[in-house]
Amino acid sequence: MLRLGILRTIAVTLLALMLVLILVIPLLPFYDPYTQNLGGSLLPMGGRSFDGKFYLLGTDTLGRDMLSRLALAGQVSVMIGLGAVFVSLVIGVALGLIAGYFRGPLESVIMGIADLQLSIPRVLLLIAVAAIIGPSVTMLALLLGLTSWVSYGRVARGMALSLREREFVLSARTQGASATWNIRKHLLPNVMPQMLIVGSYEFGQIIVMEASLSYLGLGVQPPLPSWGMMVSEGQTYLALAPSLVVLPSIALFVLVAGLQFLSQAFTSENEVVGAPERSKP
Amino acid sequence: MVHFLAKRIMQSVLTVLGVVTAAFFLVRLAGDPSLLLLSAEASQEDIARMREALGLNRPLIVQYLDFIWSALQGDFGVSLRQNVSAMSLVLERVPATLELALTSFVVGIGLAFILGIAMRMTKARWLREVIMWVALTRQAIPIFSFGLLMILIFSVWLRWLPSLGRGTWSHLVLPALTLGTYELALYLRLFNASLATEQRQDYVRTAYAKGQGRIQVLLGHMLPNALLPLVTVAGINLGLLLGGTVVTETVFSWPGVGRLIVQSVSQRDFPVIIAGVFLISLMFVVINLIVDILYGILDPRVRLA
Numbered sequence: 001m002l003r004l005g006i007l008r009t010i011a012v013t014l015l016a017l018m019l020v021l022i023l024v025i026p027l028l029p030f031y032d033p034y035t036q037n038l039g040g041s042l043l044p045m046g047g048r049s050f051d052g053k054f055y056l057l058g059t060d061t062l063g064r065d066m067l068s069r070l071a072l073a074g075q076v077s078v079m080i081g082l083g084a085v086f087v088s089l090v091i092g093v094a095l096g097l098i099a100g101y102f103r104g105p106l107e108s109v110i111m112g113i114a115d116l117q118l119s120i121p122r123v124l125l126l127i128a129v130a131a132i133i134g135p136s137v138t139m140l141a142l143l144l145g146l147t148s149w150v151s152y153g154r155v156a157r158g159m160a161l162s163l164r165e166r167e168f169v170l171s172a173r174t175q176g177a178s179a180t181w182n183i184r185k186h187l188l189p190n191v192m193p194q195m196l197i198v199g200s201y202e203f204g205q206i207i208v209m210e211a212s213l214s215y216l217g218l219g220v221q222p223p224l225p226s227w228g229m230m231v232s233e234g235q236t237y238l239a240l241a242p243s244l245v246v247l248p249s250i251a252l253f254v255l256v257a258g259l260q261f262l263s264q265a266f267t268s269e270n271e272v273v274g275a276p277e278r279s280k281p
Numbered sequence: 282m283v284h285f286l287a288k289r290i291m292q293s294v295l296t297v298l299g300v301v302t303a304a305f306f307l308v309r310l311a312g313d314p315s316l317l318l319l320s321a322e323a324s325q326e327d328i329a330r331m332r333e334a335l336g337l338n339r340p341l342i343v344q345y346l347d348f349i350w351s352a353l354q355g356d357f358g359v360s361l362r363q364n365v366s367a368m369s370l371v372l373e374r375v376p377a378t379l380e381l382a383l384t385s386f387v388v389g390i391g392l393a394f395i396l397g398i399a400m401r402m403t404k405a406r407w408l409r410e411v412i413m414w415v416a417l418t419r420q421a422i423p424i425f426s427f428g429l430l431m432i433l434i435f436s437v438w439l440r441w442l443p444s445l446g447r448g449t450w451s452h453l454v455l456p457a458l459t460l461g462t463y464e465l466a467l468y469l470r471l472f473n474a475s476l477a478t479e480q481r482q483d484y485v486r487t488a489y490a491k492g493q494g495r496i497q498v499l500l501g502h503m504l505p506n507a508l509l510p511l512v513t514v515a516g517i518n519l520g521l522l523l524g525g526t527v528v529t530e531t532v533f534s535w536p537g538v539g540r541l542i543v544q545s546v547s548q549r550d551f552p553v554i555i556a557g558v559f560l561i562s563l564m565f566v567v568i569n570l571i572v573d574i575l576y577g578i579l580d581p582r583v584r585l586a
Binding site: 003115116120121122123124125127128129130131132133204208211212215216217218228231232235238239242245246248249252253256257260261264 | 292295296299300303304307410417418420421422423424425426429430432433437521523524525527528531542543546547549551554555558561562565
């Protein structure tokens with residue numbers, strides 16, 4: 001239906017753009033993302049402040065440079081996203097492989113917990129926890145990671161179920177290989193490629209979740225910038241200075257679309273990544 | 282069937298119990314509730330008296346069971362800001378949230394249905410690709426960004442639709458479009474995949490062999506079968522939509538449960554937050570249960586053993 005080559009090219013282009021924003025822009029001599037310039041607040045793109053400074057993407061309400069804030073916010077989001085993906089991938093793969101390899105009551109317990117977690121909307125869980133414990137960057141990455149291991153767990157378990165019956169695993173077992181050895185040396189390498197595809201999709205989901213929490217004021221806290229928070233700050237000036245909302249939204253889109261298209265391009269036509277699974281009767 | 286039902290209902294009860302338990306410990310983690318109610322200058326005796334009045338001097342397990350018992354009766358305590366029961370504040374907002382979620386659900390399914398059929402019937406490849414790209418692009422824009430872009434275009438620039446609040450049908454258009462189209466790409470891909478599966482079935486070949494036309498086969502024979510997976514996933518997503526209402530309601534100042542929760546967070550009104558989270562989780566669980574039961578009724582092939 002879609003030419004996968006085009007999808008892949010667009011995905012790579014978008015991600016390259018994002019890398020330029022978060023890695024190259026901070027190296028260039030633009031303004032400091034925290035410095036306020038009250039002689040030049042709410043400047044449009046390419047505007048000049050009273051003291052004659054030039055701002056490529058304009059300034060926010062406090063006269064801070066939009067471009068360098070977008071770049072710093074991107075770094076923050078990507079760090080949180082990578083942390084969360086790492087946490088959820090480790091937990092999900094470990095639990096999924098254990099459930100699929102050992103089967104029995106252990107499997108029932110693990111998959112039961114997964115079902116339970118799926119049956120509570122994730123946003124609400126995160127809101128409740130963030131509201132009560134109070135968010136920090138580390139806490140955010142940890143929370144997002146702990147609440148998104150289920151997709152990895154389910155896929156890993158499914159693959160482990162068939163892998164454990166394959167000849168190379170059986171022969172290792174008859175030669176006395178321990179369960180730990182089998183899981184580590186035979187199962188893990190075989191599920192990793194699929195896990196990374198799930199990971200690139202989940203990475204996008206986590207970025208959206210973090211941005212949404214920050215938009216609600218429950219994610220990244222000032223003075224650290226975040227795209228979601230920048231949108232919520234700019235919302236009041238939507239009619240006056242739409243770029244305050246539009247620019248962070250574009251940045252979010254570039255990263256999320258890049259990740260989603262990438263995972264889509266590596267999935268075959270009839271599989272649908274991210275489709276919620278109904279509990280098996 | 283009976284066994285499956287019993288298992289699913291057990292699971293739902295466990296989930297609700299899990300939510301209440303999590304709520305209890307989260308509130309305890311937040312600190313001593315008596316300190317939240319008293320001013321900073323309260324003396325040691327004041328605190329002790331307040332703790333006794335709130336029953337905080339009892340053993341934790343007794344407090345926990347008491348909390349569960351009142352929660353199951355819908356009693357989550359009194360709002361810390363307004364002197365009303367937390368649950369009644371939340372219940373007031375439920376109709377607005379349900380209105381938004383159900384409208385968005387219908388908008389999403391309706392669009393997926395029309396676009397999916399269009400993609401099947403058209404011979405123009407470019408049209409199919411345009412539809413898919415639009416859906417994929419939409420999926421990559423978070424709800425709050427999309428909502429604000431809609432406000433910018435239709436309220437600020439064109440001045441066609443109101444941007445805030447609830448009232449007439451025109452208030453519902455932008456929020457429902459924002460929330461309803463979020464999963465469009467997923468629906469379209471599912472719909473396409475299931476239509477493609479049906480295409481290969483024997484009964485389709487038979488229908489063509491009898492001399493029926495493309496449109497007749499598609500609408501009369503394939504559609505009823507292809508709709509089932511779409512309806513199931515959409516049903517499960519109705520629950521996810523409830524989660525999405527939190528952000529949508531905040532963007533459009535829609536007076537629903539989600540916005541109440543977000544407002545209560547900034548006021549640190551814990552009983553209201555917990556009651557709101559509990560109620561949305563409850564709706565979520567109940568909807569999932571209904572979808573599962575409906576699925577068994579709609580498709581007799583599903584073995585509910």
